[in-house]
Amino acid sequence: MHVVSSVADVRRIRRELAGSWGLVPTMGFLHAGHLALVERAAAENDHVGVSIFVNPTQFGPAEDLTAYPRDIGRDLELLREAGADLVWTPPVDEVYPPGYQTYVAVEEVTKPLEGAARPTHFRGVATVVAKLFNVFQPDRAYFGQKDAQQVVVIRQMARDLDFPIEIVVCPIVREPDGLAMSSRNIYLTPEQRAAAPALYRALCAARDAWRSGEHDAGRLRQIMAGILAAETLAEVEYVSAADPITLVELEDAAAGALLSLAVRIGRARLIDNVLVGW
Amino acid sequence: MHVVSSVADVRRIRRELAGSWGLVPTMGFLHAGHLALVERAAAENDHVGVSIFVNPTQFGPAEDLTAYPRDIGRDLELLREAGADLVWTPPVDEVYPPGYQTYVAVEEVTKPLEGAARPTHFRGVATVVAKLFNVFQPDRAYFGQKDAQQVVVIRQMARDLDFPIEIVVCPIVREPDGLAMSSRNIYLTPEQRAAAPALYRALCAARDAWRSGEHDAGRLRQIMAGILAAETLAEVEYVSAADPITLVELEDAAAGALLSLAVRIGRARLIDNVLVGW
Numbered sequence: 001m002h003v004v005s006s007v008a009d010v011r012r013i014r015r016e017l018a019g020s021w022g023l024v025p026t027m028g029f030l031h032a033g034h035l036a037l038v039e040r041a042a043a044e045n046d047h048v049g050v051s052i053f054v055n056p057t058q059f060g061p062a063e064d065l066t067a068y069p070r071d072i073g074r075d076l077e078l079l080r081e082a083g084a085d086l087v088w089t090p091p092v093d094e095v096y097p098p099g100y101q102t103y104v105a106v107e108e109v110t111k112p113l114e115g116a117a118r119p120t121h122f123r124g125v126a127t128v129v130a131k132l133f134n135v136f137q138p139d140r141a142y143f144g145q146k147d148a149q150q151v152v153v154i155r156q157m158a159r160d161l162d163f164p165i166e167i168v169v170c171p172i173v174r175e176p177d178g179l180a181m182s183s184r185n186i187y188l189t190p191e192q193r194a195a196a197p198a199l200y201r202a203l204c205a206a207r208d209a210w211r212s213g214e215h216d217a218g219r220l221r222q223i224m225a226g227i228l229a230a231e232t233l234a235e236v237e238y239v240s241a242a243d244p245i246t247l248v249e250l251e252d253a254a255a256g257a258l259l260s261l262a263v264r265i266g267r268a269r270l271i272d273n274v275l276v277g278w
Numbered sequence: 279m280h281v282v283s284s285v286a287d288v289r290r291i292r293r294e295l296a297g298s299w300g301l302v303p304t305m306g307f308l309h310a311g312h313l314a315l316v317e318r319a320a321a322e323n324d325h326v327g328v329s330i331f332v333n334p335t336q337f338g339p340a341e342d343l344t345a346y347p348r349d350i351g352r353d354l355e356l357l358r359e360a361g362a363d364l365v366w367t368p369p370v371d372e373v374y375p376p377g378y379q380t381y382v383a384v385e386e387v388t389k390p391l392e393g394a395a396r397p398t399h400f401r402g403v404a405t406v407v408a409k410l411f412n413v414f415q416p417d418r419a420y421f422g423q424k425d426a427q428q429v430v431v432i433r434q435m436a437r438d439l440d441f442p443i444e445i446v447v448c449p450i451v452r453e454p455d456g457l458a459m460s461s462r463n464i465y466l467t468p469e470q471r472a473a474a475p476a477l478y479r480a481l482c483a484a485r486d487a488w489r490s491g492e493h494d495a496g497r498l499r500q501i502m503a504g505i506l507a508a509e510t511l512a513e514v515e516y517v518s519a520a521d522p523i524t525l526v527e528l529e530d531a532a533a534g535a536l537l538s539l540a541v542r543i544g545r546a547r548l549i550d551n552v553l554v555g556w
Contacts, residue, residue, distance in 0.1 A: 011442065100438055101385040101386045102439055103385070104381075104439075107381070126380070134439055161380055162285060162409045164415065
């Protein structure tokens with residue numbers, strides 16, 4: 001497994017290893033969700049590239065950029081076992097050199113949900129992913145369904161800018177009690193951690209209601225809000241039942257509708273989602 | 279020479295013809311300046327792709343999008359003679375399908391000069407060029423020095439977004455009296471056409487002064503403005519002596535400084551430039 005920090009080294013190794021390439025972009029502090037992406041990429045491609053980069057342009061000024069957890073030694077061990085061939089761990093000024101000034105903006109689908117709470121977040125995500133696409137030139141790129149709006153934004157960007165890359169989305173990996181795996185779960189105290197499965201419970205309750213015939217999207221949002229309200233440590237940012245392509249809030253939830261929510265528990269901001277009828 | 283309209287056809291032909299590719303993006307109504315780009319691309323690459331697309335996102339609401347001259351039959355004849363292998367002439371909705379919403383914005387270098395007069399112009403240019411880069415995946419892309427700020431913007435974008443493409447800039451091709459070739463020259467009446475060489479005369483006077491030792495940039499701007507003021511049909515938009523990378527106006531013009539100007543003559547908006555000491 002090659003571990004490099006410069007763009008030039010990524011390009012050189014990319015050229016030397018012929019065949020198809022899968023890319024897994026990450027911010028490090030890897031968990032089983034990331035490793036599932038790497039294993040899927042290894043199964044579907046001749047070679048797998050992984051980036052580990054805590055991308056400053058996707059953090060707001062009051063967000064957790066400096067606190068974001070890091071453990072590069074452990075990450076590299078896990079990536080070796082999972083089958084990565086090339087890991088790029090650039091310093092910030094290799095990605096954003098002095099004078100950097102170009103940004104990729106996706107408009108409509110970045111406005112609601114996470115975008116409403118984090119107004120410059122997806123501009124940073126789309127920009128760094130466009131750069132990763134150009135640095136690695138992969139055949140396929142792998143993203144987790146956990147960041148559902150990120151998936152929508154990246155699919156839209158890849159389609160709009162004609163990137164010749166297949167976007168592959170992998171299912172959420174959960175703890176035994178249902179909590180979606182996230183690097184930010186480490187922020188939770190034991191008491192907060194015990195409260196966190198309320199997110200998935202709320203989603204499952206709404207999905208169960210949908211399966212029982214409740215397709216009124218407002219009612220599904222009420223069901224999620226009701227379950228979260230019973231958890232005193234949870235401060236709800238949004239509950240949503242939206243179109244999975246446009247992210248517009250629905251009145252009637254057809255199969256494929258995206259149920260999602262964002263909740264603060266202590267200093268952690270947690271998100272989760274399910275697609276109904278899938 | 280293949281002439282196609284869909285992205286899928288460009289990609290298919292791009293794959294079928296092995297070897298290096300040069301790309302020449304154009305808005306059609308080709309003149310000798312465009313053909314010099316195609317010939318240079320043909321000399322430096324195994325294959326040459328050309329796009330002909332009057333890109334609506336780079337025109338402002340009060341600009342000449344619908345009036346922009348078009349002659350696709352003549353363009354194709356000229357491209358065949360010049361050595362193009364593949365010409366892409368997409369309809370607007372192949373480039374911007376319904377729901378399109380992604381834009382590439384280059385920030386600092388798009389603010390002065392053309393960007394001050396045309397605030398959304400370079401966002402449209404950067405976006406369509408990023409798309410062309412992804413559709414054609416060329417090894418090299420060719421642009422004319424006539425659109426000097428466009429060259430600066432595209433170089434900045436290609437560097438910032440890590441496009442693995444060499445940006446090649448070709449000299450301005452001029453009429454015998456010095457007027458820079460431009461598709462928009464057709465807007466000029468005979469009387470206006472006779473006035474138009476004032477642009478190049480102004481640039482040459484400033485360049486001659488620089489060669490004689492006048493490196494005060496304010497004085498060089500005065501020299502250009504003075505010559506243009508003597509031409510009653512010319513309405514000056516700007517005269518500039520700027521850093522060729524950042525486009526910041528200079529106080530002292532070192533070798534490589536970019537002298538540029540924009541002038542309205544009748545309904546034509548003409549631009550031209552020279553680099554001093556090159």
